[in-house]
Amino acid sequence: MVNGGSAATTREQVLARLSALRLHQRGGHRSPHKPLLVLLALGRLAASGASALPWSEARVRLGNLIAEFGPTSRTGRTQSAAYPFTRLRSDGIWVLDREVPMDKVGPLGADPVTGRFTPAVEELLAADPGLIASAARALVDSHFPDTVRPDVLGAVGLDPQVVLRAADRVPDPAARRRRNPDWRAAIILAWDRRCAFCGFDGQMYGATVGIDAAHVRWFALDGPDDPDNGLALCTLHHKLFDRGVLGVDLDLRIRVSDTYTARTGAGRAVYDLHGVLLSARPGTRMPAADHLRWHRRWVFKGEALAA
Template sequence: MLNPPFTFPSIRQDTNRSTWTEETLGRAPYKPFLLLAVLDLMDAGRITENRIVPDEDLTDAFMLYWNAILPDRLRPSIHLPFFYLQTDGFWVLHPLSGKMLPATEPSSWKNVRERYAFASLDEAAFELLQNPLTRATARLELIRRCFVPALEKPLLELAKTQVSAFNYADKLLRETPAAYEKPVEKPVRDQAFRRVIVKVYDHRCALCGIRIISPDSRTVVDAAHIKDWAVSHDDSPTNGLALCKLCHWTFDSGLVGFDDDYRVIVARSITRDGNLPGHIQQFAHRPMILPERECYYPATENLAWHLQRFKL
């Protein structure tokens, strides 16, 4: 017997046309992006029970859509749809144990995590969405209802990339990652590698130690390959470093590296030609900020390759 079709009920959206463009039909896309993210997490096997946890996976899934469709436009405030979807009749908020259910809007994503254990869908809706074909139909209907036709294909491609990236990230996080076998699409690789490296370094720069996560869950660090992917075809955590913007540029420019003992080497050239390297020189001989698990430590052969490449 075929499952009955499912579509999300009508959702309330801000309709300030001076803020929202024709791409989103003049309406705020917060709720559609969050629902698309939930469907992606179901497809990736991240949501198997009727518990939508306000965790890093949900943040990453939401941000993929925001950054692709509305880059650098307003704040990607995921806390707003997580709270306000409860007004649409199929989304229920569940407070943390021992806490009352607040009536006021949360101030940030951090505030959401301080308040709520999870959200859940209407039970009948959740049961229907267990079927992959039903999810695909619900996704397509939601996209067609909330975005211009020109965005249908890009949004469907983003969903495909999202699920593939979650699966590839799982593969990379194994203690003994599988050897490189066949090309993985660059958008999938980039997203998965970033997710893995930021996770294993807990958002902390391996060189300077800075760790900042904004109220809307943006992180200060990038994911950097130690041995260039074009040379190594290696996205494993042992070929990656979490580095802030300045340290990333400094590392990629060969101005700093790490020895076999994970201590910082600073290039002598950094002080030439009137440069004022500021705090960079202070890192010389300091230990790298390493991941918590040793299996994710940078491979010394990769660090040696970087030193040799730049003659450090």
């Protein structure tokens, strides 16, 4: 067991505890609040040698991270930050320097409160920068698609290049899902090697460039490598789709989030996609309604622009 007084805590136990956070989002539900707090503390530990995070800072930074990288919520940013800041204690890796009730914002603001990794966990992480990188890699791999991982890592103060080179040391690697190696090529071909949103179809020496196969329901969140869970998207629109700027309604029309703003002509071109009907070559499997509903609930930000 990982706890503040365990002298026998090992790196495998730490990674097992962090991997267990994945269990909180079974069934396709996204719950990245605790992982974002752990990543924020890992970034702080890597930069300063200590994971101590005052609530006064976590309230703002963690609240912003959850708003940016989590699903849309009716809960305010402060309350959203209070949930993981108080509840992470139950996972055996986090302590607060004074006792406060779960989820309550008032007691957190009444007197200064600081959270940090338990002493045993922090000592192990501080002594092993490679473990920090492996832990961060395991978390972003389990909770975010590859288009978003560098953004998350940069936002918490970790170097994406260092972390994404780290060995993926999630316990029991045999239990991890394997990708279908043929899925990417099949999706790009099904959509005529062009972006389903803007029509970009660049090639170089006859090879398609700048086109990705995008999961509608993320592979990291149990999305299948099925024909009806994929879109061919240019790298820009793939990123915007995974960040929740763009979505697709059940009528197969593209929607632009009302949280998106732009000033330049290039940025404002995204607005022109709003209401555009997906077009594909005959026989292409369109995204399934269940996957589109998942993306709308757990990824798309805010509301769609007015028609």
